[in-house]
Amino acid sequence: MENHQKSFTGIKVIAFDADDTLWVNEPYFQETEQKFCALMEDYLPHHTVSQELFKTEMQNLSLYGYGVKGFMLCMIETILRVSENTASLQTIHKVIEYGQELLNKPIELLDGVEEVLKSLKGKYKLVVATKGDLLDQERKLNKSGLAHYFHHIEIMSDKQEKDYKKLLKHLDCQPEEFLMIGNSLKSDIMPVIALGGHGVHIPYHTTWAHEKIDHQVEDLRFHQFETIMEILPKMMI
Numbered sequence: 001m002e003n004h005q006k007s008f009t010g011i012k013v014i015a016f017d018a019d020d021t022l023w024v025n026e027p028y029f030q031e032t033e034q035k036f037c038a039l040m041e042d043y044l045p046h047h048t049v050s051q052e053l054f055k056t057e058m059q060n061l062s063l064y065g066y067g068v069k070g071f072m073l074c075m076i077e078t079i080l081r082v083s084e085n086t087a088s089l090q091t092i093h094k095v096i097e098y099g100q101e102l103l104n105k106p107i108e109l110l111d112g113v114e115e116v117l118k119s120l121k122g123k124y125k126l127v128v129a130t131k132g133d134l135l136d137q138e139r140k141l142n143k144s145g146l147a148h149y150f151h152h153i154e155i156m157s158d159k160q161e162k163d164y165k166k167l168l169k170h171l172d173c174q175p176e177e178f179l180m181i182g183n184s185l186k187s188d189i190m191p192v193i194a195l196g197g198h199g200v201h202i203p204y205h206t207t208w209a210h211e212k213i214d215h216q217v218e219d220l221r222f223h224q225f226e227t228i229m230e231i232l233p234k235m236m237i
């Protein structure tokens, strides 16, 4: 119990994941995938198209990284493979439109986000640590109206231990002074805990298959809350 009470002492930097932690993201991708599957239903059943798309994404992840542009290229590649290069140019045109729509989606902040940032600003160094396309994430941050809360924005090509190590070095922060808040156990929490930092997992109602893990994290520096607002009573504010 005592450990639990003290778990948030000594924190200097609080980093927030962006997609599905600060704002809605995955449902927009899923909506696009639904449209893509419908577009391809002359070739394959819905579920199979979805599997083929995921396969293409996983094959290209190390080349394209995370984000909408890579997703667009993967949709195009999937069309060519599934249709054996017989799909019309209109079909390709459609998925370019889907991707552009995705890039122009409005920003929908998640409940409590602004209140939490307002309460923590000035007491901690606040940081955004997110994957995705550089320009897209910058645009979302600007549109969100949240940029002024943050001391630093880090758009990362990946979120593995080595990537967090680099971020901590850049921030001149010791792992035990670092708290990461995010919706993905795999990329927001586990690498940070492994480095000796603190992690707060706030599950979102839907998670991309690539981020799903069957693993329980047991650590005194790990917490799971239902909403972001639950961190406030635990912080020194």
Ligand SMILES: [Mg+2]
Pocket (backbone or CB within 6 Å): 017, 018, 019, 020, 021, 182, 183, 184
């Ligand atoms: Mg996320």
